[in-house]
Amino acid sequence: MTELRATPEKSAGFDPFGFAARFAPLIFLIVLMAVFALLEPRFFTSVNLFNVARQVSITGLLAIGMTFVILTAGIDLSIGSLLAFAGLVAAAIAKGGLSDRFTVGDDAIGYGWQLAALGAIAIGLIGGYVQGFAITRFKVPPFVVTLGGMSVFRGAALLFAAGGPISGFDKDFAWWGQGKVFEVPVPVIIFVIAAVLAHIVLSYTRYGRRVYAVGGNPEAARLSGLNVNWIICSVYVIMGFFAGLSAFVLAARLNSAEAVAGTGYELTVIASVVIGGTSLFGGVGTIFGTVIGSLLIGVLINGLVILNVSSYIQQIIIGVIIVLAVAFDTFAKSRRRRA
Amino acid sequence: MTELRATPEKSAGFDPFGFAARFAPLIFLIVLMAVFALLEPRFFTSVNLFNVARQVSITGLLAIGMTFVILTAGIDLSIGSLLAFAGLVAAAIAKGGLSDRFTVGDDAIGYGWQLAALGAIAIGLIGGYVQGFAITRFKVPPFVVTLGGMSVFRGAALLFAAGGPISGFDKDFAWWGQGKVFEVPVPVIIFVIAAVLAHIVLSYTRYGRRVYAVGGNPEAARLSGLNVNWIICSVYVIMGFFAGLSAFVLAARLNSAEAVAGTGYELTVIASVVIGGTSLFGGVGTIFGTVIGSLLIGVLINGLVILNVSSYIQQIIIGVIIVLAVAFDTFAKSRRRRA
Amino acid sequence: MDTAPPLLRMSGISKSFPGVKALDDVSFTVAAGEVHALLGENGAGKSTLLKILAGAQSANAGTIEIDGKAVVLANPHEAQQRGIVTIYQEFTLAPNMSIADNVFIGREPGSRLFINRAELESATSALTRRLGLDRSVRTLVRDLSVAEQQLVEIARALSMQSKLIVMDEPTSALSRAEVEKLFRLVRTLKSEGISTIFVTHRLEEVFEICDNYTVLRDGRNAGAGAVAETSIEGIIRLMVGRELSGLLARRSAGLVGPVALAVEDLVRLRTPTSPHAIELRNVSFKVRSGEILGLAGLVGAGRTETARAIFGADPFDSGRILVDGEPVSIRTPQEAIRHGIGLVPEDRKQQALFLALAIRTNLSITVLDRISNALSFVSADKELGLVDEYRRKLNIRMAGPDQLVGNLSGGNQQKVVLARWLALGPRVLIVDEPTRGIDVGAKVEVHNLLFEMANAGIAVIAISSELPEILAISDRIVTMREGVVTGEIRRDDADQEKLMTMMTLSVGEAA
Amino acid sequence: MAQDKPEILTSVPGLTFPFFVHMMNAMKTAVEAQGGTPIESDGQVSSPKQTADVEAAIARGVKGIIISPNEVDAMAPAIQQAIEANIPVVTVDRRVASVDGILAHVGADNVKGGEAQGNLIVQMFPQGATIINLQGQSGASPAIDRNKGLHNVLDAAGDKYKIVFEQTAGFDRAKGLSVTEAALSGLAEPPQVIVAANDDMALGAMEAVKGRGLTGIAIIGFDALPEALAQVRDGGLTATIEQFPGKQSSTGVQILMDFVKNGTKPAEQVTLLTPVAITKDNLDVGERLGEVK
Numbered sequence A, B: 001m002t003e004l005r006a007t008p009e010k011s012a013g014f015d016p017f018g019f020a021a022r023f024a025p026l027i028f029l030i031v032l033m034a035v036f037a038l039l040e041p042r043f044f045t046s047v048n049l050f051n052v053a054r055q056v057s058i059t060g061l062l063a064i065g066m067t068f069v070i071l072t073a074g075i076d077l078s079i080g081s082l083l084a085f086a087g088l089v090a091a092a093i094a095k096g097g098l099s100d101r102f103t104v105g106d107d108a109i110g111y112g113w114q115l116a117a118l119g120a121i122a123i124g125l126i127g128g129y130v131q132g133f134a135i136t137r138f139k140v141p142p143f144v145v146t147l148g149g150m151s152v153f154r155g156a157a158l159l160f161a162a163g164g165p166i167s168g169f170d171k172d173f174a175w176w177g178q179g180k181v182f183e184v185p186v187p188v189i190i191f192v193i194a195a196v197l198a199h200i201v202l203s204y205t206r207y208g209r210r211v212y213a214v215g216g217n218p219e220a221a222r223l224s225g226l227n228v229n230w231i232i233c234s235v236y237v238i239m240g241f242f243a244g245l246s247a248f249v250l251a252a253r254l255n256s257a258e259a260v261a262g263t264g265y266e267l268t269v270i271a272s273v274v275i276g277g278t279s280l281f282g283g284v285g286t287i288f289g290t291v292i293g294s295l296l297i298g299v300l301i302n303g304l305v306i307l308n309v310s311s312y313i314q315q316i317i318i319g320v321i322i323v324l325a326v327a328f329d330t331f332a333k334s335r336r337r338r339a
Numbered sequence C: 001m002d003t004a005p006p007l008l009r010m011s012g013i014s015k016s017f018p019g020v021k022a023l024d025d026v027s028f029t030v031a032a033g034e035v036h037a038l039l040g041e042n043g044a045g046k047s048t049l050l051k052i053l054a055g056a057q058s059a060n061a062g063t064i065e066i067d068g069k070a071v072v073l074a075n076p077h078e079a080q081q082r083g084i085v086t087i088y089q090e091f092t093l094a095p096n097m098s099i100a101d102n103v104f105i106g107r108e109p110g111s112r113l114f115i116n117r118a119e120l121e122s123a124t125s126a127l128t129r130r131l132g133l134d135r136s137v138r139t140l141v142r143d144l145s146v147a148e149q150q151l152v153e154i155a156r157a158l159s160m161q162s163k164l165i166v167m168d169e170p171t172s173a174l175s176r177a178e179v180e181k182l183f184r185l186v187r188t189l190k191s192e193g194i195s196t197i198f199v200t201h202r203l204e205e206v207f208e209i210c211d212n213y214t215v216l217r218d219g220r221n222a223g224a225g226a227v228a229e230t231s232i233e234g235i236i237r238l239m240v241g242r243e244l245s246g247l248l249a250r251r252s253a254g255l256v257g258p259v260a261l262a263v264e265d266l267v268r269l270r271t272p273t274s275p276h277a278i279e280l281r282n283v284s285f286k287v288r289s290g291e292i293l294g295l296a297g298l299v300g301a302g303r304t305e306t307a308r309a310i311f312g313a314d315p316f317d318s319g320r321i322l323v324d325g326e327p328v329s330i331r332t333p334q335e336a337i338r339h340g341i342g343l344v345p346e347d348r349k350q351q352a353l354f355l356a357l358a359i360r361t362n363l364s365i366t367v368l369d370r371i372s373n374a375l376s377f378v379s380a381d382k383e384l385g386l387v388d389e390y391r392r393k394l395n396i397r398m399a400g401p402d403q404l405v406g407n408l409s410g411g412n413q414q415k416v417v418l419a420r421w422l423a424l425g426p427r428v429l430i431v432d433e434p435t436r437g438i439d440v441g442a443k444v445e446v447h448n449l450l451f452e453m454a455n456a457g458i459a460v461i462a463i464s465s466e467l468p469e470i471l472a473i474s475d476r477i478v479t480m481r482e483g484v485v486t487g488e489i490r491r492d493d494a495d496q497e498k499l500m501t502m503m504t505l506s507v508g509e510a511a
Numbered sequence D: 001m002a003q004d005k006p007e008i009l010t011s012v013p014g015l016t017f018p019f020f021v022h023m024m025n026a027m028k029t030a031v032e033a034q035g036g037t038p039i040e041s042d043g044q045v046s047s048p049k050q051t052a053d054v055e056a057a058i059a060r061g062v063k064g065i066i067i068s069p070n071e072v073d074a075m076a077p078a079i080q081q082a083i084e085a086n087i088p089v090v091t092v093d094r095r096v097a098s099v100d101g102i103l104a105h106v107g108a109d110n111v112k113g114g115e116a117q118g119n120l121i122v123q124m125f126p127q128g129a130t131i132i133n134l135q136g137q138s139g140a141s142p143a144i145d146r147n148k149g150l151h152n153v154l155d156a157a158g159d160k161y162k163i164v165f166e167q168t169a170g171f172d173r174a175k176g177l178s179v180t181e182a183a184l185s186g187l188a189e190p191p192q193v194i195v196a197a198n199d200d201m202a203l204g205a206m207e208a209v210k211g212r213g214l215t216g217i218a219i220i221g222f223d224a225l226p227e228a229l230a231q232v233r234d235g236g237l238t239a240t241i242e243q244f245p246g247k248q249s250s251t252g253v254q255i256l257m258d259f260v261k262n263g264t265k266p267a268e269q270v271t272l273l274t275p276v277a278i279t280k281d282n283l284d285v286g287e288r289l290g291e292v293k
């Protein structure tokens, strides 16, 4: 949204409040990183920062999809479950079935990572489409449909793998989660490419404008002749795509897929998106913000662990900081309007 | 005159669509119960129905509070954590501290159930107030504040009890969860009283009217002279009260309080409220609907266990039925419009 | 050519809502190149008919023919494909998107995939300039005033390929200057052979711009014909089906009481919530109890800002407000109400109504304390009595007190808002565009109500963009321009021309 | 549901954990083998849910209950209720001490399992060691008990055993990985031992260690899942703890069915199996070794 705010004031030189409003989450992130770096210099090593980036990539991919959903004033609670299901399907394909589920390393036969990735993404797309269909066709609120989906996909994942993990993939598969290109972890590269593409789609294409319009005022969008149902359905399909993709990357990263993977991801991911300045009421938000929001949560979790803060206190700090980050963003924006 | 033309349709006798629209969740519940009773007659024994009622009471109390919150277009994700924290505080008070946490039965010394109940409710009220304050004062969306609260209260609960449970209360305390009055379990009585009171407040008092108004259009409510912030804050306090109350009842029911209690309750409770016809956009909903919604979920869980459905398939069925219940409600209401 | 079918023929259209038959066997014909007025009281069914034409609602019965061919308009997209473009009565913009994005939403220039921003913006600014909307096309719609938003909606309609433009009360939020610009555009369209359907409650406008008219009454055809062959009275008779009762006698100015509200040097800088708001500079005026003070000005004169500042809806930076001679501190609407000040806001849907709640709840919200007992229980009897009282007094058309306000016609919604404040009985009542979208009959009723209130000793501040209305109801008129008071005049000394001059004076000239 | 096919409630804390899935399967197989019909209950890691399941089973009129309680104190009232309804109850894995009348308990205490981990560390590193401890999900009773057992041994063994880093990783593989990565970044020296409260976290830690290219760190899991056994065999993990969930279950079912069918009470009211640390040397102890290919 910040970038939408076209500003005649732009020419009036540097506007500190405008800057703060636009980059509030980024400022917050930088301060947070500075604090961690001061408290524990090892936080700031390149190894650790790459770790953070890699950890963030998985939920970050989900957050990109979630940005589309939230821009239409929707929500998707099913992503964690869908991810688990898609991951198991990918794993089963990669292992050529369920019988060899624990065979380790290259001995594992199977159908290759290409088919496995396709399988995960297909499951994601189908899961997203079914939910989008229920939302637009039966007029059931996204919260309810995806709450149902959360239960259904988890059940499906557990049933599919009979409750157990599937693990040990070949090197090519594992490369997608563990490999590096010039020191940069592969998941990070995937995340960055996905973020850039999503940014282009949202900012410069017809489709992107329509997503904002539907979120901003669905009735107005309908009366303007947009196919609102189609657009709403499509964002859940996009979300499903990202759930499938991150399922694949996560499986490669862990060298294993489990039915309990992704539990609780929905809230982390929604929090990342909202911290990045996207409004839960739709129509306002950017991919840039979402990336910052995802990094903020990733840094927070990593930093507190590195500082070896007791896990109970970690939870308290994380909760407080999430609220503060959004409060700071709100405050910065209101300051700007005052200025 | 349109107003004259309006009347004949009303006197035209029973309006099946109008009836279906109003009582869609109830109809759905009755059909569900009939199906279970047919498939397994033991579902319909009085023992089992009282079981269901007692199980529903705990989440039902939370759902009553959540109805207030959702009526103002808010949401509270922190209830499970707040419940755990409040329960532990009550337990510690009942046991006279943390040192005797495992002393069983009447040997347990302590400050009595009265103070314990007060303690749980006080924690609930404070927790609710702090969140309501952050929402109204810092203008952070309820989703974010209570997501933060969810993390903070869970951390606090774990810290308070050092992660472990506190258990073994005296008979008077346990009566509130395990006792019966003329065959009717005490939690059920508490739930019914609370539901009736909440219904009266929402339907017949000034305060109730204002809650609906604030949910319906906060700006209009402000310009009509309502203290919108006060009302919004108050619903989180009410939610906190119910979190404290149900924490007390749950501790009494299980004869124990744990830091992990209530995990995932937020989604079940929100689902109950929405199934009961309350709109997540605020301004529309009833306590009657919430009670039906809570029963529906309780019956579903109980019925599937009694039918000996495999647990994974249970999850799939529950997910599907939640969506169907809301779809049926929407459908019945839209039929009415069309008619 | 005489045998050619008309551009549009709707016949036998019926539409029911629960409890209401909005349209009953309505026929409606529009020829190519004409400007056709669709008239009727509030709730007559005009908007419903036009929404059916726009594909936004479906009829229960009836046929639509375009150029003699029967068509089915299942959704707005199909209607637009056939060249029917609609400006709706309600707000249909995305508030967080820019003017340019809103104007071309769904039809952006560019390649199949990507938008050409430069072209988008230049095309938009060409349009907005023609309409006299003096804003960067990148301004967010939510930062615009109601009038400006209306212009954006018009710009959007004009940007579409059309044969027929439907305008449902486009002028209700506009002042004279913009109305004239709009009419100039309508005439240009007409010369290009494009037809316009025009809905308004300002009947003079019909005689200015329209060729033919159709009148609806209670969802049925009440008459149609050429504008040249009728008069305002003739149309009113068709609309109302009876003679209108005249204006009430007003209490003479001599009986006006002491100063009830005084505003002194009110200053509000470019401000907290709206970066583009009008700055108020040293606004001062007084209003006495029993008096109606008219606030006149062009769009952007700062009248709404003044009203909102007095009412505590927005903060102001300096200045004093005195009630009954005592300085008071008002920071919230609640405090304003406590001091006996009420405000009927400009935008009823966003700022006044609870659309999903019942009429009774909407009406009683300001007086809950009065109609409830010590235990804070609301008395149903008192509440229903209240609804009944105002349904009669203001002739509100409703299916019943439990009907949702959102299902009322625009005019009846406005009456519910007025009733809410009348019920409270404030000492000072500010009404901001109180008759926007209200039909002629109801307008008289609202005016009479304002008189009654003044007669009862209430100080009334009336803001209106219609000069005839200001002249009809005020005892005294204060004019504003760009946040500055430019003059004050007694009604008896005022006429439209004088007011117009005062409204366009700049600060220096005013002094 | 005839008299000759008695219905038995088989209830475990949560079927999202492979450990309990195995336990459930063992229970069901044993019940069927003994001529009963198992009624499955998944506690979903929630005491109220497991209580509800027990109540539903009582209403259904099951002939016996075999249960691994989600939380021993919180499940006490439900078990009490079953006993009052004259339904025999056998508890598995976790013992409910506060209720009288439980037919039998078959268990391998989680505290003992944690001690087994500690003892293995002491045995492997008699000179002392630096240790990363990955705890289970905060507040969950196996997490508490296993952690307690580990500390019992290491704290007693003296200062040379330094827990340099201790965090929860929620019994979750992805968290096991990310927490270990952070821990390795935060420590000046890599630790000698990583001990985890379940195999999932240990396997996650193993990936983190591999990712860093470190060798020679002993990684100890818990639960003896087939995958962990495979890794112990292939050298990825150093050890895991076998609690014999299958044996516990089948023994428990045996006792229960004996009582249901013949009214025989067990000789021993409490049967405790000692948890065993499985390393390369005693892989054959692993109950589920057969599932590993």
Ligand SMILES: Nc1ncnc2c1ncn2[C@@H]1O[C@H](COP(=O)(O)OP(=O)(O)OP(=O)(O)O)[C@@H](O)[C@H]1O
Binding pocket: B002, C017, C018, C020, C021, C022, C040, C041, C042, C043, C044, C045, C046, C047, C048, C049, C089, C406, C407, C408, C409, C410, C411, C412, C437, C439
């Ligand atoms: N969605 C709806 N649900 C129920 N009733 C409706 C709905 N929309 C319109 N109505 C009713 O239909 C009738 C016609 O309304 P309509 O909006 O067409 O009137 P109108 O002629 O446009 O009035 P106005 O001049 O006030 O805009 C009114 O009685 C109104 O209450």
Ligand SMILES: Nc1ncnc2c1ncn2[C@@H]1O[C@H](COP(=O)(O)OP(=O)(O)OP(=O)(O)O)[C@@H](O)[C@H]1O
Binding pocket: C143, C144, C145, C146, C147, C175, C273, C274, C276, C277, C278, C297, C298, C299, C300, C301, C302, C303, C304, C305, C463, C465
């Ligand atoms: N509800 C509101 N809150 C904040 N600012 C508002 C609001 N409504 C209007 N404004 C701002 O006030 C400015 C001028 O509004 P408007 O044109 O209504 O002025 P006005 O003097 O009241 O004129 P008129 O009454 O003729 O419309 C607009 O630019 C808009 O940004």
Ligand SMILES: [Mg+2]
Binding pocket: C046, C047, C048, C089, C168, C409, C410
């Ligand atoms: Mg209308």
Ligand SMILES: [Mg+2]
Binding pocket: C303, C304, C305, C346, C432
């Ligand atoms: Mg105005």
